Amino acid sequence: MRITPGRKITNILGAELNKLVTLPSIWLTISGTFILNLALAAAFTSIGQQGAAGSQSILDIGLATMGYLQAGFILLGILAACSEYTGGQIRSTLTVMPWRGLQLSAKLAALATITVTAALIIAASGVLYTLFMMRDTAAGAGIEIDTMLKALAGATGYLTLTALLSAAIGSLLRRTTPALVILLGYYFVISPVSGDALPGYFPDKAGSYMYMLSSADKSDVLTPMQGTGIVMLWTLLCITAAIVLYRKRDA
């Protein structure tokens, strides 16, 4: 049976997508993140309503949950990569798809299609909730649709890239717990605590410029495009490292 290269790639992509959607923990993570995000958005909105009206834009409040939201996408990336190593599934994977570089790339592509959709829905739901609750305030009146779309696109892109970066780290480490500790430890403890001691081109800091559009009055800020480029570079770097090591080592 002859198989064309194009056919081979669609088969592998299909299989990787199939693997992700039949994994219950992926769905649990997405729905858990969705619910948590709405709850946090409600909390931020209620704080915003107590504060001086109009002091914060609706977008800032709606996207204030991003800091927490990224944890769900970090988890999503780690689960996608590390699930291969549960129950010896990696052996099945590699006996059907021994082309390791291609297989890992296909897995990341499949993950990206899922995270783009999930990130867009989750981020939009938070912003829309805030918009709905605060439509009567002064801040609600001045919302511009295309600014909102830009911020949402940035947020979706950032969350997707974060998930891919986490998947690459997960694939390097192969075990869920260490990957989780290292990534969450960086994003939630090391980075916030060290504050300005870390340079601005670290993935989370550069990434925040992808969706925080209104902070453009500071001098050392990046444009959304610069932020995107830097996070993309980090992600590609980790993916390359993951693929190189994956091809070299014993499964």
Place this chain on the structure above:
Amino acid sequence: MLTINNLVKRRGAQEILSGISFTARPGRVTGFLGPNGAGKSSTLRILLGLDRATSGSALIDGKPFAELLNPLTTVGAALDGSGAHRMRTGRAHLRWLARAAGLSRSRVEEVLDITGLTNAAGRRVGSYSLGMGRRLGMAAALLGDPEILILDEPVNGLDPEGIRWIRTLLRERAASGNTVLLSSHLMGELSETVDDVVIIHHGKVVANGTLAEVIGNHSTLEKAFFALTSERAGEMV
């Protein structure tokens, strides 16, 4: 046809395989024997491209595993365990495998039927018994109806009926011209199934030939095995 040629595998300072050579030919069932830690699984893993050899080669129809055009329809492999994620259902596991090889979904139902898993197919793999996990591994190996079967301890954990099923299946596959390589600890079971025998010990081949040749002067395969693999076999007598 499987050709293993002067295979060497080192992990750190430890030499796991030190120059293994043998072939498994079409139309025959080849038994691969050795004590725990002799290097059986390492050999099979290298053959399947899971591990990398330090030197030497392990070829399938003259090619390394990664160069096969459609691996699943050429080689069916069942190594230790089910090879499936615990949280997935048995059917979902076989479906993504079929998807990767471009096979139809009806083939999944066929192998579920062959391995007697149809009723358990909707359950999570984590809830399977050891024997059901092995059956799922066999179902994955048979999915592409391959010319070559590579099985690590296929009867481990199976009930008597399952053992007989495997034996008949392997004989049938060999009779229709396919290649079968299996490792096992169960001598009695093996001597009823295999045509050729390869015995390894401490990473070296200590016997290689037809069943009758390897048994030689000993009364059973088991006696021959212990004579070949016990430490300082000569001095003990």
Place this chain on the structure above:
Amino acid sequence: MRAFQAELSKLLSLPGIWLAVLIGAVAPAFIAALDSTAQKEDIIAGISTRLSEVGYIGLAVGVQGVIILGVLAVSSEYVTESSESGGGQQITTSLTAVSSRLQLLLAKAGAVTVISLLLCMVAILTTVSTTQLILGEYAPAFAWSKLTGAVCYWIFTALLAFGITVLTKNGVIPLTVLIMNSSVVSFSFLLSKVTTLAFYLPDRAGTDMFMIMSDRIHTPFTGGLIMFSWVAVLLIIAAMVFHRRDVAA
């Protein structure tokens, strides 16, 4: 006692525990060093507003180490993430070796407590000496009562992580939630802006044992008491669930 020693050796032979120990013992000193260096000029000039927090912020972050400890102590019993394991879980072996489930749980909780205690003492030692080294004569005096509060906070947090993991059997969820929550802007901090009830959440109340927040409402003692009640209730629930459930379920 034998069960306790067995749990101790089980824990110490887990590679992940050494990650926890590393984070717990080294991270607080590292963060205290960063913080002290950043604040040094202000402190010398006498204008620092955060003099009383120096060093303690490291201890608040280092608690991550014992979170990992508490989670791993339980999740390692249920883990099957190995390419060769045929789905075997250590919990089956553990329960055959120590037949009383309550005894097993108590022994495990005891081992977690002892390791957290030691870890926190090491962390305090390194943090205090780092602060002294950097700030010299300007270093704040570390009060014994507050250091005891920090030790209690670590132990209680470890036991909370332990109890939650007994309920979930899986380390991923508690680890994610608790590490996120040990972040600078924790959920309970956020909630405390919405409702004052949030001051009764375990981490928020527990911090009052050793950190002086601008908006605290508990004394260190009541803060500790509130956190202890959370721990006690959670452990009782965990013990009941653990006692009743099938191992394989």
